[in-house]
Amino acid sequence: MNLVTDPDAHLQSVKRTTPQYIKSDSLKSSSATNEYFSDYASEVASQKSDDSKASYETPPSRISTPLQVQHNPVDSEMTLPSRPGAIQPAPLNIRHHQPVGAQTTVRLLSSFDEMSPPTPGVDDTPYIRFAIEQLTRDEDVTGRGRDSTFPAPNAPLPTPSIKPEFDESPRAPTPSPPPPTPPPQPASPRPPSQTSLQEVLIPVDLSKDLRRRLGFVPxxxxxxxxxxxxxxxxxxxxxxxxxxxxxxxxxxxxxxxxxxxxxxxxxxxxxxxxxxxxxxxxxxxxxxxxxxxxxxxxxxxxxxxxxxxxxxxxxxxxxxxxxxxxxxxxxxxxxxxxxxxxxxxxxxxxxxxxxxxxxxxxxxxxxxxxxxxxxxxxxxxxxxxxxxxxxxxxxxxxxxxxxxLWDPCSLADLICLFRRSNVGSDFEQTEISPQPNGQIPPRNLRLGFFTTSERPEVFHGVGEEYAPVKRLSFLPKNPKAVHGLIEQGDVEAQRYSYGSAFSRNIHSPFVRYRWTxxxxxxxxxxxxxxxxxxxxxxxxxxxxxxxxxxxxxxxxxxxxxxxxxxxxxxxxxxxxxxxxxxxxxxxxxxxxxxxxxxxxxxxxxxxxxxxxxxxxxxxxxxxxxxxxxxxxxxxxxxxxxxxxxxxxxxxxxxxxxxxxxxxxxxxxxxxxxxxxxxxxxxxxxxxxxxxxxxxxxxxxxxxxYLPHSIDTIAALLSWLYASPLLGDVALQNIGTKAELAETLTGPKTALASLTGDTVLEEKGRRSRRAVRRLAHDAGMRYAFGIFVGRDGKEHLGIDRLQRPGSREMLVVPTSQ
Known part of the structure; x- marks a missing residue:
């Protein structure tokens, strides 16, 4: 490529056969259609400092994404920043060996300049910078970059493996490295769901009233x-x-x-x-x-x-x-x-x-x-x-x-016991596993009454004490690549690709009718x-x-x-x-x-x-x-x-x-x-x-025939962990088995909170309305098939056959 620079500026050679450049990270990226780079830029901007700097490797060659999903054809990811009023990306700087205080901005042109002369007065740097960001972002999203990993949200920025021997200018405006992060958690066999570290599950000391409700024996x-x-x-x-x-x-x-x-x-x-x-x-x-x-x-x-x-x-x-x-x-x-x-x-x-x-x-x-x-x-x-x-x-x-509280012998009982549990993320993608029991890590689980650090409501269920409440979200902002026991490769690449192995497996009749x-x-x-x-x-x-x-x-x-x-x-x-x-x-x-x-x-x-x-x-x-x-x-x-x-x-x-x-x-x-x-x-x-x-x-x-055996609780939960049934308001605060049956099949009187707190009256009214809606449709039907889970992705399991405003579940796979 051509470099247009000042006659006095020169490049210092490095110990390699090919030149390298160091790019400063763009703190304003309005070109991408989602919030991935804009969120990252805001985080880096908040940590900016004059006495720190960071550098990056040259982006690797482009790896094609299996499927590009564009929500707006006009504002797609490959649209150049040409809208009026859009914030232009920062110019790409190349540092030169020169006295302190001097710095020269050099434009990096594309290979098209070799075929035609540059247009006078037009700066091509924003376009080149955008292309480089798209090359880098495409591999970040697919999770198949040079290292096949994403940095943690607060982890230090990556540094190149071979550093150029430049005399860097101390006045170069480079961002400071983020503060140190806590030690990483051990790798899990499945990608963890989005968690809120501020909200934890807290066991409730049993009062006489709560203790009297427990103690059911079949x-x-x-x-x-x-x-x-x-x-x-x-x-x-x-x-x-x-x-x-x-x-x-x-x-x-x-x-x-x-x-x-x-x-x-x-x-x-x-x-x-x-x-x-x-x-x-x-x-x-x-x-x-x-x-x-x-x-x-x-x-x-x-x-x-x-x-x-x-x-x-x-x-x-x-x-x-x-x-x-x-x-x-x-x-x-x-x-x-x-x-x-x-x-x-x-x-x-x-x-x-x-x-x-x-x-x-x-x-x-x-x-x-x-x-x-x-x-x-x-x-x-x-x-x-x-x-x-x-x-x-x-x-x-x-x-x-x-x-x-009652004899847990049906699928509805499992829904009530695990609807507020904080171990649901352990079951991710286990619905298609031939041996889901071997993929679930051991947990110190407790059955009893719980509350959370952010909600005063008391509920009965199964959970891990003082562990984060993990909830599935529809749009993960910071996807992570987790090194797990997935044979098909990187997990995030599967989650962002419709043609991934997981998506193919849940649609496969071989997987669906595999076990007996x-x-x-x-x-x-x-x-x-x-x-x-x-x-x-x-x-x-x-x-x-x-x-x-x-x-x-x-x-x-x-x-x-x-x-x-x-x-x-x-x-x-x-x-x-x-x-x-x-x-x-x-x-x-x-x-x-x-x-x-x-x-x-x-x-x-x-x-x-x-x-x-x-x-x-x-x-x-x-x-x-x-x-x-x-x-x-x-x-x-x-x-x-x-x-x-x-x-x-x-x-x-x-x-x-x-x-x-x-x-x-x-x-x-x-x-x-x-x-x-x-x-x-x-x-x-x-x-x-x-x-x-x-x-x-x-x-x-x-x-x-089923995808795997049904002889353990974990095997059954693999088809329920992502189901919207776990989030149904009508199924909260169920106190007896008869109440559960009447909630699912017929009318029931109003439900009361366990605490009797007046703060929860509005929630109680919403719950009663949900029960009446559920009772109004006593013939509501459920199915085992492919549904859109609470994380916005397709899963294989149990849900309502059809929900308002959504398509019907795919019960019988269409592929052969």
Whole structure:
């Protein structure tokens, strides 16, 4: 380029092959259409000093921006400053080696001057300066400059890596460096949201009124309910001990009178039926523990910093024991759940606790029902352990340890608990992550009443004490590049580019329909179907060919009952069928729980969305089996109702299988054969056939697939952290679960502030108006899809299907 300068001025050479220049920062940039450079210029101008200076590197080559968004074509970013009255940029100075006090301003011309002579009297410096600023600003905005980072808002200005050896003039008007900044915070895996450092979350000392409102314990974990279950365990223990003692002192219990009589039902079917009904009740208690434990981990005692990420909220203690409690710092609860899992063996043991014995020393020789001593005392020990486990649950989940207002079992409950939380920024871009739990940092969270340093309102929720309140803003003024664990590159480049990886992922059907449990993937479902059909065919063929079951078969084991009531043949053909039936029953429970838990998302994924009652308030995993069937039929969730019905129906398989066979002596042949009770065995064949064919309908449809799992609070919050639902005025100051349901589905009386402060009356009136508007549209629909979040950007998650003045949510991705 050409340099027009004074004849006396000269450039001093530097230790490089190419010349360098030092530019002073423009403190007045009215050319850009947004406030990025004008805000920065005002900050630098306020720190200007005569005895300081700063320099910059030569801007790197231009990197194209993926997408340029221009709000006004007339005043676009590439429009030169030609408007009347616009403040012109400061001239670009080049410092020369000259005596102190002398300074010469040199114009830097573009390469066009080589093709044509400069226009007399026209200064091209503003245009060249603007071009340089645009080159620099384009890379700053995309976050892909030479260092791929932005300086912190108050950080010192960057200095060049190689300094020219100029004798700089001390009178050159250069800005002074900003004051030192505090040490930088450690890098986060996701870009932090806009925060207000002045406003922090402050815990509220509990008064009598506030303390009285807390302490909610879910119904299955309340002391009277656990006491009733404990009492039933004591009855089982008493019945077993009585039968053991009576059979040992009175030559067994009762005479054997056939395999189709009521007495046969009492001794061969009733014990395991009672045992498996207790197991169903135990499943409800376990589900309450799972969904409540994370919030108990945020109480006033020892807190778990990984409560959101690592603690399951869906039961998983079925076919295999759940050992995650030991990893989460709950060893006693882990032992308790291990006892609960071992309790599953009580059903096949109850199936063989009563057997027939040949009695010859008490009157005429005959068969009598007796109690197997070893099996009976084993059952007593298991029920004693179960009682201790129940006592620990009553102690661990007592009222004084709870800071809950109601049972948190639905998506609406999460919205109320986290709508004012200060940890929402931790979840940024986790909605598309296959493992969101691993991207959330540990937090010392507290559940209770809070206020903030700038607002007197008291609210209930989850948050980190004395931590900044982080709120999402629509237009970030000072974007920062954060070095995180994002595979696609710089985060800010993604946020400012429509074609970024994050934007592509939330629109991608592959990401949207990526996850389902391993046992419900296509290959596994196909394997279950084939195995179930082959099993039932083999079972029916073996049972009815040549009347093998009806006429009896040789046991191939000793059938003689010893003095303790134990018979190897009777034990094997009672315990083994009941055990296999129990495996079938427990194998269906995770399938049932998955369809219950995913049903709200299935309803939300419909093109027309779903009402709050069928989505946000739906809590099938927290219900018992009978209630799930009734509620699902009312809500027309027929698939959930059928799968839960099969879950109840399958409990009959171990009951019937454990009591179907018994050893019978045939005097005509002088041999013992295993004979089935045909009424019970025919019922067993029907139930097994229905169970096997039910695997044909467990194939999840497309709407039941999700981007990632839903077994933790963090996984669910990844679809709620940016949702405008967290900012709805109608959902603030909710005091009870009934009030929440009526707010979302119907009219409700006026809401009151917790403090009763008159300053909040206007907010209360606005809240009541919002509730009335929400109640006026009782059919308001919600959806799971792509929406515009509170930060003004697209997100994947849950929101209203359509908000006033905005477009409808994109529920089904259009890309293929």
């Amino acid at each position: 119904l299955p974990l309340r002391l009277p309910i656990l006491g009733l279950f404990f009492f039933l365990c004591l009855l089982m223990i008493a019945a077993l001990i009585f039968s053991l003692v009576f059979a040992g002192t009175n030559h067994a219990l009762f005479n054997y009178d056939g395999n189709t009589t009521p007495r046969y039902f009492v001794f061969q079917y009733l014990p395991q039926l009672v045992g498996i009904l207790l197991m169903l009740w135990l499943f409800v208690i376990e589900a309450a523990v799972y969904r409540s434990l994370p919030y108990y981990g945020m109480g006033s005692g020892r807190r778990n910093h990984w409560a959101l990420q690592n603690m399951r909220i869906l039961p998983a203690n079925y076919l295999l024991p759940d050992l995650t409690f030991f990893r989460n710092g709950e060893p006693l609860l882990g032992i308790t759940f291990l006892i609960f899992w071992i309790t599953s063996f009580t059903v096949p043991l109850l199936a063989c606790v009563f057997q027939t014995q040949w009695i010859t020393d008490d009157g005429p020789a005959r068969f009598r029902w007796t109690t197997v001593r070893g099996v009976g005392w084993t059952l007593v020990a298991l029920y004693v352990l179960l009682g201790f486990g129940l006592l620990y649950c009553a102690f661990r989940f007592r009222r004084r340890n709870s800071n809950l 449990p391993w046992y419900l993937r296509d290959s596994f479902v196909l394997a279950w179907i084939v195995a179930a059909i082959l099993m039932v065919i083999a079972f029916l063929v073996v049972s009815f060919v040549n009347k093998a079951v009806e006429d009896g078969f040789r046991p191939l084991l000793p059938s003689l009952t010893d003095s303790s009531g134990f018979s190897p043949a009777n034990f094997l053909y009672s315990f083994l069928p009941a055990f296999l039936g129990m495996v079938l029953f427990l194998a269906w429970q995770p399938i049932d729980m998955y369809f219950r838990a995913v049903q709200p998302f299935r309803n939300l994924s419909q093109p027309n969305g779903a009402t709050a009652r069928n989505s946000l308030l739906l809590a099938y995993p927290s219900y018992g089996h009978i209630r799930v069937i009734i509620r699902a039929l009312v809500n027309r969730d027929y698939k959930v109702a059928y799968i839960t019905f099969i879950s109840i129906l399958s409990l009959s398989i171990p009951v019937l299988a454990g009591g179907a066979f018994t050893a019978v002596f045939f005097s005509a042949d002088n041999q013992v054969r295993m004979v089935a009770s045909m009424p019970g065995y025919i019922a067993l064949c029907v139930l097994v056939t229905i169970y096997a064919l039910s695997y044909l309908i467990i194939w999840p449809t497309r709407k039941r």
